[in-house]
Amino acid sequence: MVAFSKPINELPSAIQAVLNSNSNNGNSRINNKTKVAVSIAAVSIAAYITNYFYKKQAETAQARPSFARATSSKADLYDGPVPGNHKYTLTVPYKNRTAKVTIRPTPPETFKKHKKLFTPSDNGNQRVGVNKIFFGQLSAIFKIILPKVRSKEVIILLLHSIFLVLRSWLSIVVARLDGRIVRDLVAANGKEFLKGIAYWFLIAIPATYTNSMIRFFQSKLSIAFRTRLTRYANDLYLNDQNAYYKAINLDNRIEGADQFITTDIARFCDGLASLYSNLGKPVLDTVIFNYQLTKSIGLLGMLGLFGNYLVTAWILRKVTPAFGKLAAIEAKLEGDFRAAHTRLITNAEEIAFYHGAELEHSILERTYIRLVKHINSIFKIRIAYNMFEDFVIKYCWSAIGLLVCGSKNHGKERDRTKGFITNKRLMITLADAGGRMMYSYKELAELAGYTSRVYNLLSVLHSLYASEYVATPRPASFPEDQEFYSLDDIRGEVVYGYNGIKFEGVPIVTPNPGNSRGGDELIKGLNIVINPGEHLLVTGPNGVGKTSIARVISKLWPVFRGVLSRPNVGDIFYIPQRPYLSIGTLRDQIIYPHSYMDMIRANRTDEELMGILHTVHLAYIPEREGGWETKKEWKDVFSGGEKQRVGMARLFYHNPQFAILDECTSAVSSDVEGLMYQHAKDVGITLVTISHRPSLFKYHTHLLLLSGDEGSWKFETIGTKEERMSLDNEVAALESKLKDVESDKARIEEINKELQLGISKDNTSNVQKRGLVV
């Protein structure tokens, strides 16, 4: 018989109550010594299994060839996938060395299989909460985070569960030990008391280890889920289907995908991993104590209690605020705040030039205030809810429990008191478990919010990956004789592998997602052909659709009607209007989008890169910047003209059959621009140039003139060699006239100086009165 008087803090009082009733009944069959021994053995076995699992993982990692050693110290920290390989190795910095990580990109078949699981919702109008939709979404996401039974995550889950059960077991053992120590203390049995204290210290080792391991596995589970989800989302987002571009330009269902992928996925995984241990324990406690109560209060009393649970659950469901929806809105507002900061960082120089700090400051403040107001409103909502929750669960449940117990208590006064006290303790501990369960329900509701955001992200990415867009219904007022362009009605065709660029009745249309008038037709059905060796110059006023032609050729914008025939992806290279410089070394800027490993595989050398830099007049750069390995924020290092020349260097490195040059030399001086164009032609690149500069005429054979007049266009040859020569002559004549202008200017300055001298001699000079100014 064990007598309890003082529960210890870390023990759930509920378990002690069970032990109380158990021990009072004299049911203790196993002694404490055995229990301590069994506990230590059980925890040791669990620790051994854990160790074995992690040792195996470390061995697998060691067995991989060292990428850094295999190449050289120059090896950059990332390597792209090798074409045709289903997996590849990335090297990442880790504790002053590089660690290798094997990446297995999600195969397209998996996306195809999962597509039906992820159906985009009707623009967030559905109810976010713990409901059927939530469980459906969760089960779809489970297909990603637990793809098969034999996966790392399942092992972590199992080990986590083992430690959770061990914790419950240890709690019981510790409670019994506590009772025994108190008994010996009261009985003044010094020897037994000291023995109890010794056991106490002995059990502390597995107990603390178990608690640490529970937290460890919870974190491991969360990060393992996050890794799976992040990789999956990245694979859907960044691929040859350009979902990252479509999400911004062809769709408006997800705003700020960065927030979704970086923060929302992390919160979802944390919530899911903690829910397992947070919900598991009170559920276990509730089962145990309800079982105990049934013994005391009989079946009828128990039915009464269950009725009470059902009514409480119903009321709570009715009065619980939409925590899921609130969490989803909070996540969106966090995203807006983050996006405002990102904009500031990206455009720091332009904003500084304009002295725009004050305005930007107010934008940031406004975004933050919106977020804080929302969070504060959640806090307020929680006051009333928490009061209600406490009132119902802690006070009403206990009172009802006492009533049930009271009505069941018969017999002698002494027995009635004992039964009443035991049941009361059970009721209070049950209420405590209920409270924790309700708290977990709140967590579950918040998880529903993150689940809906993650699900929404994945389902939109799935539809963009499959090139499925939101339909725009044709408005009744839309003119009948006018073609209506909706993103769900793309009838054009793209033929790859064509040796040239051919448009057959292809209109250039802006996508305009979410706009009720559909896409705007910038250029009426284009019919042009560019064969290898012919060079096209596209010109016309601003905003007429020149760059949009390049977008259609690059398949960024859809071909709504007609047929576009174009070369394969690797045979055509595009240099955009705004230069882009990536993260990485100086070398990476020239070879972008290839990696250093691609360069090594293709037997290309730094000497070759140096030759290219000579061509674009940037040969001084490697020395100035400290060599090819230098890493800097290149967009802040290069001048506008240098950035554009780096773009041309990329063109010469990749040396494609076709190139689309979109105003990519507008900041380069005319002489160097001419040399670069001539070089591009000499090495056999067929050019499609978008430009306003007449000086580029002579490098092209065809002209596409966009007038902007209701989408009309004119396609003509720039004339014979002689005619182009005569154009050249005209340009030369104009340039020489410009030179004359310079000499005339100099002469005027001379005259002015002479006049100044005259003025100082004769202040009344007429010339001074008239003032000759250039």
Ligand SMILES: Nc1ncnc2c1ncn2[C@@H]1O[C@H](COP(=O)(O)OP(=O)(O)OP(=O)(O)O)[C@@H](O)[C@H]1O
């Ligand atoms: N993603 C988009 N969605 C809707 N309209 C767009 C989009 N991108 C561009 N436009 C519009 O399409 C029109 C043509 O744009 P484009 O960039 O092709 O012009 P451009 O002829 O190259 O002009 P510029 O000479 O100024 O570079 C513009 O009016 C522009 O506002």
